[in-house]
Amino acid sequence: MNQWQGLAEFVAVAETGSFTAAAGRLAVSVAQVSRQVSGLEDRLGAKLFYRTTRKVVMTENGGVYYQHCRSLMDGLAEAERAILDLQATPRGKIKMTAPITYGEESVMPLVNDFVLQYPQLELHCQLSNQLDDLVTQGYDLAIRIGTLSDSAMMAKKLASRTRYVCAAPSYLNRYGIAHSLAELEQHNCLVGGSDIWRFQEAGKSRNIRVSGNIHCNSGHALVDAALKGVGLIQLPDYYVQAHLNEGSLISLLDHFREPEEGIWALFPHSRNLSPKIKLLVEFLAAGLGAASHNN
Incomplete structure (x- = not known):
């Protein structure tokens, strides 16, 4: 038995003094209101209203019952407001992951600003270049760069990035400017995580293996070396x-540059995208998108 059945109809009649007005408030038929109230009276074994052709008046039992029902309805409304407030004001835990360098330089400053706006959030962020499984690792959100291959994820593009080949003016003054991909073998190419550099030539992707006297998986270290010539x-x-x-670095081989790569927010299909995650993604899209447009 549903103990809430008929309560909304009873309260509406008690407050409007009319079955017709109650039906209008609830957007149901008068017959349904009458049927629900009659069912409630039968269940309680007590008359709740005196009905005449002119008016509806609560009985003594109806008056007592109304006070309790009104408290229950107010409590239900308060519970619904609490949930709406919880959804509207970001709070609680967010677990996310992002690539290390891009996360340090671009993502986390924005995330920190977001948490500053919503201090009731508890953020757990793992900066890693490993492509962890979002579902098994319990992530709400991941930032990924480049081509996406996991169809089990939902994705939203946040921004884009461009790869540049560049060198300091001091290096170019000594060794000259590379004008073709073939000329790269004549230059000291500082190698990061891979010795394959990616280009586009005549509309097709080209991968060029390069070599040099520094191999380091830190982009900042390679930038420092390039700046020093x-x-x-x-x-x-x-x-x-x-x-x-x-002007402390000069871009080279611009006409062989690959198209921009996407920077994406990923979410598991199986996870309900809560308002706080949606709000964070929108915040990141605005911040990262503005930064990429200014580059």
Whole structure:
């Protein structure tokens, strides 16, 4: 037996003094209101209203019952408001992951600003270049760069990045400017996590194996070496854009540059995307998108 059945109809009649007005408030038929109230009276074994052709008046039992029902309805409304407030005001735990360098330089400053706005959030962020499984690791959100291959995820594009080949003016003054991909073998190419540099030629992807006297998995270390005139580097814009803007690095082979890569927010299909995650993704899209447009 549903103990809530008929309560909304009873309260509406008690407060409007009319079955017709109650039906209008609840957007149901008068017959349904009458049927629900009659069923409630039968269940309670007590008359709740005196009905005449002119008016409806609560009985003494009806008056007592109304006070309790009104408290119950108010409590239900308060519970619903609490849930709506919880959804509207981001709070609770968010577990996310992002690539190490891009996470340090671009993602986490924005996330920190977001948490500053919503201090009731508890953020757990793992910066890693490993492509962890979001579902098994319990992540709500992942930031990924480049081509996406996991169809089990939902994705939203946040921004884009561009890879640049560049060198310091001091290096170029000594060794000259590379004008073709074939000329790369004549230059000291500083190697990061891979000795394959990626380009596009005549609309097709080209992978070029390069070599040099420095191998290091730190983009910042390679930028420092390039700024000191050691050799050429190929790195994403967030490493080199400021140096390109000020002229301390010069971009090369621009007509062989690959198209921009997407930067994505990923969420598991199986996980309900809560308002706080949606709000964080929108915040990141605004911040990262603005940064990529300014590059």
